[in-house]
Amino acid sequence: MAVAVLAMTDVTRKNDTRVTIYDWDKKTQGLILSSFFWGYMMMQIPGGLLAKRFGGKPILLVALLASGIVCGLLPSLVGLGGWQIVCACRVLMGLTQACLFPATHTLLGRWLPEHERTTITGIVYGGTQIGTIIAMPMSGLLAETAIGWKLIFYSISGLMFTTSAVWYFFSASTPSEHRLMTETEKEYIERGLNTSSGKVLSTPWRCILKSKGMWALAITHIGCTSSYVLFFVDMPTYLEKGLHISLKNSASLSALPYIGMWIGNIISSSVSEKIFNRGLLSVGTCRKLFNSIGFVGMAIGLAALSFIGQDHQNMAVIILIATLTVNGFYAAGFMMCLLDMSPNFAGVMLSLTNSVANLGSIFTPIVTSFILRNDSTDLSRWRIVFLIIAAVSVITNIVFLIFGTSKRMDWDHPDYKDKKTADPEEIKPALTSAQMSKEEEAKFH
Numbered sequence: 427m428a429v430a431v432l433a434m435t436d437v438t439r440k441n442d443t444r445v446t447i448y449d450w451d452k453k454t455q456g457l458i459l460s461s462f463f464w465g466y467m468m469m470q471i472p473g474g475l476l477a478k479r480f481g482g483k484p485i486l487l488v489a490l491l492a493s494g495i496v497c498g499l500l501p502s503l504v505g506l507g508g509w510q511i512v513c514a515c516r517v518l519m520g521l522t523q524a525c526l527f528p529a530t531h532t533l534l535g536r537w538l539p540e541h542e543r544t545t546i547t548g549i550v551y552g553g554t555q556i557g558t559i560i561a562m563p564m565s566g567l568l569a570e571t572a573i574g575w576k577l578i579f580y581s582i583s584g585l586m587f588t589t590s591a592v593w594y595f596f597s598a599s600t601p602s603e604h605r606l607m608t609e610t611e612k613e614y615i616e617r618g619l620n621t622s623s624g625k626v627l628s629t630p631w632r633c634i635l636k637s638k639g640m641w642a643l644a645i646t647h648i649g650c651t652s653s654y655v656l657f658f659v660d661m662p663t664y665l666e667k668g669l670h671i672s673l674k675n676s677a678s679l680s681a682l683p684y685i686g687m688w689i690g691n692i693i694s695s696s697v698s699e700k701i702f703n704r705g706l707l708s709v710g711t712c713r714k715l716f717n718s719i720g721f722v723g724m725a726i727g728l729a730a731l732s733f734i735g736q737d738h739q740n741m742a743v744i745i746l747i748a749t750l751t752v753n754g755f756y757a758a759g760f761m762m763c764l765l766d767m768s769p770n771f772a773g774v775m776l777s778l779t780n781s782v783a784n785l786g787s788i789f790t791p792i793v794t795s796f797i798l799r800n801d802s803t804d805l806s807r808w809r810i811v812f813l814i815i816a817a818v819s820v821i822t823n824i825v826f827l828i829f830g831t832s833k834r835m836d837w838d839h840p841d842y843k844d845k846k847t848a849d850p851e852e853i854k855p856a857l858t859s860a861q862m863s864k865e866e867e868a869k870f871h
Contacts, residue, residue, distance in 0.1 A: 548695025690754020717759025
């Protein structure tokens with residue numbers, strides 16, 4: 427949409443009778459770009475609960491199909507209702523795609539043994555960057571065709587339907603439900619899970635909401651989302667208007683930082699897992715180390731970018747790529763803590779943190795448009811935007827360092843409620859470790 431909205435308001439094609447161009451100012455564009463996150467925020471918690479109740483496979487399948495339908499209809503509907511109908515369509519797409527991360531985290535909790543969790547999670551969420559790497563330049567090329575910006579929506583819609591077919595035939599909510607796996611594979615995975623796959627557990631809402639660690643992750647998530655949305659939504663505008671790079675080239679250049687981010691995700695996830703599997707650092711220390719690299723790296727990159735002028739376009743692009751490459755290290759940071767704390771309720775917890783975090787998603791485009799004041803060419807205003815997001819990244823990372831945790835919560839265990847309601851004498855061990863060692867010593871003598 428970040429590329430499409432530029433093409434939909436491209437005044438250079440005003441006289442092209444084959445393409446409809448709209449006169450939307452920067453504030454209107456900001457509303458369009460933020461509207462997706464209105465629906466995205468509202469559906470976070472319901473999406474997490476639905477994924478926990480029905481499994482990740484059907485929820486993601488419905489989300490893909492529904493989003494594909496709305497995306498395909500948008501070019502026809504915009505002629506009837508203008509920018510307001512675009513916002514409505516984007517809200518609907520936000521409602522459907524809100525299920526993505528909670529359902530995925532639910533699936534990861536039910537599929538990944540602990541010793542493989544970090545690396546494979548990094549690979550899975552790397553799909554977000556791969557999608558952006560494909561979509562950004564493709565959108566720029568499609569916008570230049572005779573059909574223009576409409577072809578962007580038709581193509582992405584077709585891609586969603588294709589993905590939904592692949593997902594339907596090759597996925598499963600749990601290893602036991604997968605028809606293409608051998609029994610040996612299923613046994614290997616399930617043995618290393620230590621989760622409840624046989625029964626549906628009631629969500630311990632009170633325990634989750636009282637968890638300081640969960641709220642620390644929610645605040646950290648705000649910092650992550652704010653910086654990501656700034657790049658994802660406003661980067662094409664910054665490159666085209668601020669640095670005077672053409673729409674076609676800016677769309678292609680916008681994808682390059684995400685290649686770096688994908689590489690950062692994969693490297694950090696793999697290295698982090700090797701570090702704590704070998705006992706060099708604890709899990710919690712690894713999470714905070716890699717999260718700090720990602721967040722502080724983002725802040726430094728934004729601060730440097732804020733002082734780059736139009737005469738140094740190449741330097742700006744290099745800094746953009748380096749910034750998102752380093753930022754990709756957060757993949758081994760706070761996001762993994764949800765799976766560490768609660769593999770059984772990771773999806774529900776992510777829906778909570780993501781819901782809070784999307785305040786950043788909603789307000790970042792709006793605040794950006796307010797600061798720019800319809801003048802996207804003023805680099806001094808971009809400097810204010812970049813420095814604000816840099817400060818948010820540093821502050822939220824400090825919160826994570828102080829209050830974040832990777833310790834598995836007592837309430838995540840399937841038998842937690844039974845232990846809580848049981849007679850203290852029943853759950854008290856017959857012999858303490860000290861008594862056992864004394865008895866063994868006596869037998870030895």
